[in-house]
């Protein structure tokens with residue numbers, strides 16, 4: 001009898017154990033399914049959604065693909081400068097103001113005001129990206145930055161799905177500016193032997209630029225290129241506003257140099273700045289930025305070792321022992337002719353004798 005009771009109890013324990021295991025398996029399955037569902041709905045990941053909701057003043061549901069795109073969005077607070085703070089590019093600024101800034105501001109208020117997609121073209125480093133960012137900031141709209149690597153994927157069908165996500169995402173967060181950099185690499189003159197996969201992607205991007213996707217719907221595309229001659233005809237026709245970014249002339253170079261010095265909080269003699277503007281024919285805005293930044297660094301670091309009689313080896317040892325010195329310890333010294341000269345030579349440019 002005692003044995004029978006023991007056996008009966010053992011069975012009960014086994015049944016209870018099995019029930020617990022079955023329940024925990026169901027629980028696990030439910031948890032996994034829920035997590036999968038949340039991530040496919042774009043709900044389960046730590047993202048920049050708080051910034052998006054704060055900007056929109058409401059919440060939106062995003063798919064996981066759309067949520068990934070948040071990593072490529074800059075909100076107005078994160079952008080700089082304002083268009084009104086840009087110097088040395090007046091002819092470009094006139095075109096941006098008339099063709100984009102004013103219409104975008106009005107279009108935000110009334111869907112009756114139409115504007116169009118635009119192409120920024122010109123040599124590297126002439127301020128195309130900076131102006132697109134400044135436009136978004138000045139219109140208080142986010143900028144979705146799309147590069148060829150964001151679009152292209154080796155996996156069949158993946159690129160198309162990304163473009164699809166860009167379209168739906170942009171509509172959800174509109175008004176927004178989509179900035180497509182190096183457009184010629186995705187919408188360049190059709191190559192002989194281009195595959196179907198590429199053709200589908202090209203078709204989708206063109207649909208993004210088509211008439212029914214205009215700022216009336218709160219989305220505008222600005223494409224950018226250094227090689228307008230390589231952008232194909234159908235794409236150019238969909239980008240009717242084309243703004244050329246030339247290399248700066250002497251007057252503009254002087255203004256850009258002065259503006260860069262002001263941004264750095266640096267002083268340099270007016271004669272040096274004028275002489276620098278004179279000898280930098282053919283330089284882009286980025287080249288000028290390099291000269292000012294490098295000269296500014298030289299002005300700061302010279303006080304730290306050369307002036308204190310330390311060799312570079314001794315200074316390196318000091319840096320190694322101290323770790324990174326606090327930023328506040330960097331002295332914003334005036335930039336001298338010698339600093340400009342050394343920065344100039346650092347680029348491997350011909351000797352700027354005019355400065356000497």
Ligand SMILES: Nc1ncnc2c1ncn2[C@@H]1O[C@H](COP(=O)(O)OP(=O)(O)OP(=O)(O)O)[C@@H](O)[C@H]1O
Pocket residue numbers: 086087088089122123124125126127128129130131225226245256259260285286289
């Ligand atoms: N007018 C300006 N004043 C001060 N800095 C400028 C000016 N224009 C451009 N810059 C600076 O020069 C650098 C290059 O500008 P930007 O990246 O906008 O050029 P880009 O035309 O987009 O170049 P790329 O074609 O290589 O993409 C940036 O760091 C930008 O801040």
Ligand SMILES: [Mg+2]
Pocket residue numbers: 128129130181224
């Ligand atoms: Mg750029």
